[in-house]
Amino acid sequence: QKEVEQNSGPLSVPEGAIASLNCTYSDRGSQSFFWYRQYSGKSPELIMFIYSNGDKEDGRFTAQLNKASQYVSLLIRDSQPSDSATYLCAVKDGGFKTIFGAGTRLFVKA
Amino acid sequence: SQTIHQWPATLVQPVGSPLSLECTVEGTSNPNLYWYRQAAGRGLQLLFYSVGIGQISSEVPQNLSASRPQDRQFILSSKKLLLSDSGFYLCAWTKTGAQETQYFGPGTRLLVL
Numbered sequence: 718q719k720e721v722e723q724n725s726g727p728l729s730v731p732e733g734a735i736a737s738l739n740c741t742y743s744d745r746g747s748q749s750f751f752w753y754r755q756y757s758g759k760s761p762e763l764i765m766f767i768y769s770n771g772d773k774e775d776g777r778f779t780a781q782l783n784k785a786s787q788y789v790s791l792l793i794r795d796s797q798p799s800d801s802a803t804y805l806c807a808v809k810d811g812g813f814k815t816i817f818g819a820g821t822r823l824f825v826k827a
Numbered sequence: 828s829q830t831i832h833q834w835p836a837t838l839v840q841p842v843g844s845p846l847s848l849e850c851t852v853e854g855t856s857n858p859n860l861y862w863y864r865q866a867a868g869r870g871l872q873l874l875f876y877s878v879g880i881g882q883i884s885s886e887v888p889q890n891l892s893a894s895r896p897q898d899r900q901f902i903l904s905s906k907k908l909l910l911s912d913s914g915f916y917l918c919a920w921t922k923t924g925a926q927e928t929q930y931f932g933p934g935t936r937l938l939v940l
Contacts, residue, residue, distance in 0.1 A: 749928075751928060751929070758936075759933075759934070760917055760931040760932060760933055760934045761871075761917075761931050762931070763928055763929075763930065766928055805870075805871070813859055813876055813878060813884075814873065814876065817871045818870065819869065819870035820870060
């Protein structure tokens with residue numbers, strides 16, 4: 718059974734701080750890695766994807782991938798109250814299916 | 828650009844009634860299509876996926892079924908709803924390809940009473 722594990726949180730950070738969200742996955746054959754943000758009552762929206770080891774930056778967001786450790790993380794710099802949401806980590810193995818973690822709830826305090 | 832639609836947005840149904848949820852994708856052809864359910868405060872549960880017209884793969888045996896009568900149309904159905912069918916139903920699509928990103932529709936919130 719392929720699994721994606723996330724700490725459910727809530728992770729609480731003050732406004733302006735760096736929020737660090739972590740994810741581990743079980744399948745070493747995983748090829749593609751995604752972070753989604755889901756506001757309460759809304760559908761998930763893609764924030765970033767990463768395919769290669771290392772860091773990928775997009776604005777205030779940085780995704781980090783370490784395939785040897787089977788570990789993906791998302792850093793949010795200068796966190797804003799509008800970043801408060803559930804963040805879903807997702808992994809694809811090259812097949813048709815995407816495996817989602819249960820999500821980490823982030824709360825940014827103003 | 829591609830757009831994914833779902834309807835209805837909200838639905839309240841009695842136990843034992845039938846269900847039909849519809850999903851359509853615009854702006855692409857031959858997408859892979861997916862149905863997920865998300866119970867309150869929980870993660871995403873993959874219900875069905877389809878790689879082409881009439882091709883349906885079921886992930887979880889239950890009283891739901893799916894059909895894909897057209898390339899960009901995906902339908903989720905039930906003959907008799909259970910209380911446990913309540914949840915947030917999400918349709919998603921990807922382009923064909925191993926690394927393609929999955930994009931979600933706005934979802935249908937179903938409450939079975």
